[in-house]
Amino acid sequence: MPFDRLETPCVLIDLDRVEANLARAQAYADANGLALRPHIKTHKLPRFAKRQIELGAVGITCQKLGEAEVMADAGITDIFLPYNIVGPAKLARLKALAGRIRLSVTADGAAVVDGLSRSFAAAAEPLSVLVECDTGMGRCGVQTPEEALALAETIAAAPGLVFGGLMTYPATGKVEAANAWLKAAVALLSARGLPPAIVSNGGTPDLWHAGEVSVATEHRPGTYIYLDRFQVEKGVGSFDDCALTVLTTVVSRPTADRAVVDAGSKALTSDTLGLDGFGRVVGYEDAVVKALSEEHGVIDLSACGETRPQVGDLLRIIPNHACVVSNLFDAVHLVRGDTVVETVPVAARGRVD
Amino acid sequence: MPFDRLETPCVLIDLDRVEANLARAQAYADANGLALRPHIKTHKLPRFAKRQIELGAVGITCQKLGEAEVMADAGITDIFLPYNIVGPAKLARLKALAGRIRLSVTADGAAVVDGLSRSFAAAAEPLSVLVECDTGMGRCGVQTPEEALALAETIAAAPGLVFGGLMTYPATGKVEAANAWLKAAVALLSARGLPPAIVSNGGTPDLWHAGEVSVATEHRPGTYIYLDRFQVEKGVGSFDDCALTVLTTVVSRPTADRAVVDAGSKALTSDTLGLDGFGRVVGYEDAVVKALSEEHGVIDLSACGETRPQVGDLLRIIPNHACVVSNLFDAVHLVRGDTVVETVPVAARGRVD
Numbered sequence: 001m002p003f004d005r006l007e008t009p010c011v012l013i014d015l016d017r018v019e020a021n022l023a024r025a026q027a028y029a030d031a032n033g034l035a036l037r038p039h040i041k042t043h044k045l046p047r048f049a050k051r052q053i054e055l056g057a058v059g060i061t062c063q064k065l066g067e068a069e070v071m072a073d074a075g076i077t078d079i080f081l082p083y084n085i086v087g088p089a090k091l092a093r094l095k096a097l098a099g100r101i102r103l104s105v106t107a108d109g110a111a112v113v114d115g116l117s118r119s120f121a122a123a124a125e126p127l128s129v130l131v132e133c134d135t136g137m138g139r140c141g142v143q144t145p146e147e148a149l150a151l152a153e154t155i156a157a158a159p160g161l162v163f164g165g166l167m168t169y170p171a172t173g174k175v176e177a178a179n180a181w182l183k184a185a186v187a188l189l190s191a192r193g194l195p196p197a198i199v200s201n202g203g204t205p206d207l208w209h210a211g212e213v214s215v216a217t218e219h220r221p222g223t224y225i226y227l228d229r230f231q232v233e234k235g236v237g238s239f240d241d242c243a244l245t246v247l248t249t250v251v252s253r254p255t256a257d258r259a260v261v262d263a264g265s266k267a268l269t270s271d272t273l274g275l276d277g278f279g280r281v282v283g284y285e286d287a288v289v290k291a292l293s294e295e296h297g298v299i300d301l302s303a304c305g306e307t308r309p310q311v312g313d314l315l316r317i318i319p320n321h322a323c324v325v326s327n328l329f330d331a332v333h334l335v336r337g338d339t340v341v342e343t344v345p346v347a348a349r350g351r352v353d
Numbered sequence: 354m355p356f357d358r359l360e361t362p363c364v365l366i367d368l369d370r371v372e373a374n375l376a377r378a379q380a381y382a383d384a385n386g387l388a389l390r391p392h393i394k395t396h397k398l399p400r401f402a403k404r405q406i407e408l409g410a411v412g413i414t415c416q417k418l419g420e421a422e423v424m425a426d427a428g429i430t431d432i433f434l435p436y437n438i439v440g441p442a443k444l445a446r447l448k449a450l451a452g453r454i455r456l457s458v459t460a461d462g463a464a465v466v467d468g469l470s471r472s473f474a475a476a477a478e479p480l481s482v483l484v485e486c487d488t489g490m491g492r493c494g495v496q497t498p499e500e501a502l503a504l505a506e507t508i509a510a511a512p513g514l515v516f517g518g519l520m521t522y523p524a525t526g527k528v529e530a531a532n533a534w535l536k537a538a539v540a541l542l543s544a545r546g547l548p549p550a551i552v553s554n555g556g557t558p559d560l561w562h563a564g565e566v567s568v569a570t571e572h573r574p575g576t577y578i579y580l581d582r583f584q585v586e587k588g589v590g591s592f593d594d595c596a597l598t599v600l601t602t603v604v605s606r607p608t609a610d611r612a613v614v615d616a617g618s619k620a621l622t623s624d625t626l627g628l629d630g631f632g633r634v635v636g637y638e639d640a641v642v643k644a645l646s647e648e649h650g651v652i653d654l655s656a657c658g659e660t661r662p663q664v665g666d667l668l669r670i671i672p673n674h675a676c677v678v679s680n681l682f683d684a685v686h687l688v689r690g691d692t693v694v695e696t697v698p699v700a701a702r703g704r705v706d
Contacts, residue, residue: 005442007442007443007706008440008706009705009706010706041647041648063647063648064648083604083648084604084605084664086602086603086604086615086664086665087361087602087665089358089360090360108605108607109605109606109607109664111663111664111665112604112605112664115665134607138611138644138651139605139607139613139644139646139649139651140604140605140607140613140649141605141607142607143607143608249439249440250439251436251437251439251465251493252437252461252462252465252492252493252494253462254461254462254487254492254493254494254495254496255496258491260492260493262417262439262706265622265624265677266677266680266703266705267705269618269622269623270622270623270624270625270677271618271623272623291491291492293492294394294416294676294677294680295394295416295417295436295705296492296493298491298492310464311437311439311462311464311465312439312440312464312468323647324618324619324623324647327619327647327681328680328703328705329703329705330703350619350681350682350683352362352619352620352648352681352682353360353361353362353363353615
């Protein structure tokens, strides 16, 4: 089906670019002796999770239980959930999930470990718990290697749990700092008889520097499958590698320099990730997506040449952040070149808990 | 059901506050001789659309066809769709919808009018088309009263269409400018024999100044039903009037001054609307929701007193922008006080086209 038969706005996924992006990252991981454990938050599609594993990934990463449940239902058997699972309802779901697949989680404090241990003390198999380390991101995680050691010892002593290793989501562009932090922690833990079996590092922005984190054993990129405007800015790939675009219709040309499209923040999201504008218009590189309402995208054409989009024209926009776009659409269109080959539901969309 | 049985993050809607907010706006509209035509983008729930009409609204406003279809299916019979409907697929849906309910749309250019006319030329009933006016928002709309006149004449002459009036979504806080623009347009149109039957003005931010737009005949507020942090900043109501909160669990306390909750941009969205931070934490007014990842909200507690939230605690956050939060959740919990009375699907969520 050609694109002009689609209702807009909608999401197009270029299958050839997906395949190239997946293969490139797996080859890099293999060449650097790193296990690849892709984060499925970007695509939220069981078929791509399975393809990532076919190509050599050791398993997948999910950020929320709801995502992991969808992926387990679809047949994925090895999931890392790098999140503090807290509260009786979620711990019950976690235990049920652990009975079906190979599952591991993180913790960054004694209260979290205590909850996990109470839940798994009587389980048939112990739960693998990694210590989350804040190596500069300023989000979750123990703050020092010494705290990592103390929590690892707490986990190792807790009924129903085994210490699984260390995990971090590093600050973008701070590869050396993350490496230094993790090296110190690994040395401390090893000296105390708790050498971490897994040191899991993350992120697409520093994907091509993952090998420089010498103590890491695995990497968890997510966005690499689609890439986006932010990742291109970070040098991870080119716009020609970007596999996700939002197809949108020009609905208004109120002035010579302004176009309005039917993709607003409900299609592209308000994520700027520090960039100016809300996306890149394919074929109109000088156009600036300067403002979004929920259902309108306002494009400044003042820097464009004489050939400008007209009412009714279809445009493709590379969003700033692909992952959050996947979360807004019930379905996406898989394309090869200019043809839609299949439309698939985004199975793990909206799994926020 | 008490809140501690809910999975987080989730959305709570305070029914008493909803009712008070709806009644207050309807009373203001009545007192000022304005028809109220609420925008359902904020709640996306047929039950609240029906309640708005029960209280005196003349109909509802939807921004996209998909939303209007959901509302028509639920029994709403008068819908204004202030959007340029473009392209054969959408025009076919529009025509089908117009056969079921009382429907009106906008146009801001000849190309849009031409498409509508071709579609409705042979229809049993003509379609009412209002001219969208850009009175300062810088989005869609004709740029001058003279352009409004020319387009009104085009509509009036087009087979299958009738000229319905003028519509604007004004720039926030620019009531006088919008009024001057619309007054000039009404005078011009009236002098040419096309007095607009409807002059539709919009928005919650200037809701309590709607009566100052002297030529307006109706107002289309959306967010007033729930309010949010942005509207409170604009003086539309107080935090105690805010009906939508995101219930979230503290999952990490990595430092004395930092809490991390399980509501990130997939729950609160990245919308700042020019504000600092991403929401207001009820009961911790000095806490700053300073950063969001997709599944993490990072809260700075440094300005808070000694009593600080602990891991496992439930927090309620008033988001910057309520409408976009409604679009992220498959269902919301309706509450009275501290008790959930019903959980309802967000019927028009994700209707982006």
